[in-house]
Amino acid sequence: MQIASFNINGIRARAQALLDWLDEDGPDIALLQEIKCTDDAFPRAPFEDRGYRVETHGQKSFNGVAILSRLPLEDVVRGLPGDADDGQARWIEATAIGDVAVRVCGLYLPNGNPAPGPKYDYKLAWMARLEERARALLATEEPVVMAGDYNVIPQAEDAARPEAWAEDALYRPETRAAFRRILNLGLTDAFRVQTRGAGHFTFWDYQRGAWERDDGIRIDHALLSPQAADLLADVRIEAALRGRDKPSDHVPLRLTLSPG
DNA sequence: ATGTCGGCATTGTGCCGA
Numbered sequence: 001m002q003i004a005s006f007n008i009n010g011i012r013a014r015a016q017a018l019l020d021w022l023d024e025d026g027p028d029i030a031l032l033q034e035i036k037c038t039d040d041a042f043p044r045a046p047f048e049d050r051g052y053r054v055e056t057h058g059q060k061s062f063n064g065v066a067i068l069s070r071l072p073l074e075d076v077v078r079g080l081p082g083d084a085d086d087g088q089a090r091w092i093e094a095t096a097i098g099d100v101a102v103r104v105c106g107l108y109l110p111n112g113n114p115a116p117g118p119k120y121d122y123k124l125a126w127m128a129r130l131e132e133r134a135r136a137l138l139a140t141e142e143p144v145v146m147a148g149d150y151n152v153i154p155q156a157e158d159a160a161r162p163e164a165w166a167e168d169a170l171y172r173p174e175t176r177a178a179f180r181r182i183l184n185l186g187l188t189d190a191f192r193v194q195t196r197g198a199g200h201f202t203f204w205d206y207q208r209g210a211w212e213r214d215d216g217i218r219i220d221h222a223l224l225s226p227q228a229a230d231l232l233a234d235v236r237i238e239a240a241l242r243g244r245d246k247p248s249d250h251v252p253l254r255l256t257l258s259p260g
Numbered sequence: 261a262t263g264t265c266g267g268c269a270t271t272g273t274g275c276c277g278a
Contacts, residue, residue, distance in 0.1 A: 009278085010266050034278090036267065061267055062277070111278060151278095205278085206264035249265075249278080 001071070001098040001257045002027035004238075005106065005147035005220055007203075007250035011035040011066075015043050017246055021238075022050055027254055028070050029096055031106030033149045035064035042066065059089040065106045065148070072097040080107070082129035090126070091133075100143060100259050102228065105133075107148035112169030120169050123151070127178040134185055138225055143257070146187070147222035149250060152179045154189070157198040158218035170219060188229040190222040190255055191237070202237055203250045211242050220253045231257040 004027040008014040011032070022030070030052075035042060037058050044054045051070050057078040058064035067073065073094040080091035093105040107130070112123030130146075137144045153171045156162040165171035183189060191200070201216025210216065224232060234256040241251045 013266055034266090113278080208263055210264095 001029070001096070001100070001102065002254060003029045003031070003096075003102070003104060003145055003147065003222070003257065004252045004254040005031045005033070005149075005222060006252040007033040007108070007149040007220060007248060009034050009036070009248040009250065011037055011042055013246070014248055015046065017241075017244065017248070019046055019050070021241065021252070022047075022052070022068075026050070026052075026070075028098065029104055030068040030252075031104060031147050032066040032068065033064075033106065033108040035066050036062060037064060055092065055094060057089045057092040059087070062088075063108055064089045065092045065108055067092055067094055067104065067106055069094070069096055080126070080129050080133060082132055083125070100231065100257070102257065103137060103140070103142055103144045105137070105144065105146040105148075107146060107150070109148065109150045109152065111151050112175070115167070115169040115172055123169060124174060124178060127175075127182070131178070131182050131185070134182055134187065134223075138185055138187070141227060142225070143228035143231060144225035145222055145228050145255065145257075147220075147253065147255070149219060150179065150221045151219055152176065152221070153217050153219055154179055154221075158200070160199070160201065160213075160215045160217070165217070170217065183223065186226060187223040188226070188232075190224050190229075190232060190235045191218070191253065193229070193232060194235050200237060201239070202253055204242055206249050220250055222253055222255055228257065231259055233258045
């Protein structure tokens with residue numbers, strides 16, 4: 001089973017690039033972030049024509065997450081628990097029924113800039129809610145994949161120029177500590193199972209020629225429960241997509257899970 | 261210091277969010 005996470009930065013602006021990617025080497029499941037549209041505005045037909053079921057959790061203009069799946073999905077849940085007043089569409093989960101059943105969670109964690117300030121407070125509060133959701137999911141002792149745009153640079157090696165991010169909400173000590181608290185529940189950063197060291201990025205800003213200079217950061221992550229980590233066969237960052245026409249500023253992170 | 265996008269309110273372009 002292949003599961004990819006991809007912040008597409010607007011489904012309507014990115015539909016053709018996304019379809020080209022799916023046609024070339026589509027994963028079984030794509031967890032999308034920043035669809036930037038309401039559920040009824042999502043262009044479902046071309047994805048359904050390619051055999052993908054489409055589950056969305058959108059809102060007007062900003063944020064929004066979705067699951068595309070060639071496998072059957074059960075028990076779709078929209079919205080991160082823990083704050084009934086939170087109107088931002090940043091979380092969707094479902095159980096994918098492949099050769100093994102996997103709980104797949106797609107997330108778009110708040111950016112949090114400027115920090116400090118109310119947006120940063122919201123980010124940290126959202127991360128506390130994510131920690132609670134992760135605890136509950138881990139208690140099921142089932143394979144769980146929580147993948148998406150975490151807007152967290154975990155360590156200095158995850159930025160080309162870490163000094164430039166020192167005061168940024170993506171890298172501040174409180175942000176990284178909150179991310180570690182989640183990892184320390186017993187989750188695995190899938191990318192780091194296979195690849196150590198610096199220079200592996202999932203995001204390059206549109207500004208300042210960041211892609212051409214390889215001035216990137218690793219902020220898209222897949223966190224695995226122990227039962228999912230047991231299944232992990234491969235992880236790759238599909239960096240080449242960043243060099244295409246009309247790219248997103250993020251690239252896909254793709255996992256292969258296989259039993260036995 | 262700045263450099264770019266996507267979406268929106270709008271028919272020109274400036275604002276917001278990233």
